[in-house]
Amino acid sequence: MCRENFLKKLGCLNLAALLLLSANQPLHATPTDREHTIKAGLIIKFIDFIEWPAEKTNRKTNLQYKLCILGENRFGNLFSHEKNKFILRVNVDNQEIKSCNIVFITDKNLFLLKKTIKKFENQPVLIISETKGYGKLGADINLIKKQNKIKFEINRDTLKKKGLKISSYLLNLAILVEGKSQ
Numbered sequence: 001m002c003r004e005n006f007l008k009k010l011g012c013l014n015l016a017a018l019l020l021l022s023a024n025q026p027l028h029a030t031p032t033d034r035e036h037t038i039k040a041g042l043i044i045k046f047i048d049f050i051e052w053p054a055e056k057t058n059r060k061t062n063l064q065y066k067l068c069i070l071g072e073n074r075f076g077n078l079f080s081h082e083k084n085k086f087i088l089r090v091n092v093d094n095q096e097i098k099s100c101n102i103v104f105i106t107d108k109n110l111f112l113l114k115k116t117i118k119k120f121e122n123q124p125v126l127i128i129s130e131t132k133g134y135g136k137l138g139a140d141i142n143l144i145k146k147q148n149k150i151k152f153e154i155n156r157d158t159l160k161k162k163g164l165k166i167s168s169y170l171l172n173l174a175i176l177v178e179g180k181s182q
Helices: 002-024 031-049 110-119 156-162 168-173
Strands: 065-070 086-090 102-105 126-129 141-146 149-155 175-177
Touching: 031 102, 031 126, 031 141, 031 149, 031 168, 102 110, 110 126, 149 156, 149 168
Parallel strands: 065 086, 065 102, 102 126, 126 141, 149 175
Antiparallel strands: 141 149
């Protein structure tokens, strides 16, 4: 029990350090590369603070999360050093998307967001987007640029409906939004 608390605190400190580094450094030099490096780091850390229902995952095993990117993959090989944690798929078909734990929707694609939300409305699939306003439209986590820094919104309504539990540590760092839980 003490070890678990220590590991949670250590993970929280790592997340806080990542967020502080990303939040305090403007996105100048190569904005797209830098921006997506920060976003990849956040996605990798988010997983440590989200609990999936038992029927979807067993946290005691070395689970690999299937991260499916819908749209252009600007992450390149940023998830390659996390091979034990993630299986990355890009522009999956209608059949393969059913096996995803996490769906990342790139850019402004409202049609794709609505379609994905409808497909997974009662399923424990984490939907992450990167467009202003998509958190309120039903994305579970929305990565946004605010004052030239990467921030994230969390929609607790959608997460609760899906049975995904999110750590209070992460909630304290997020911009909380309310929106469609359909």
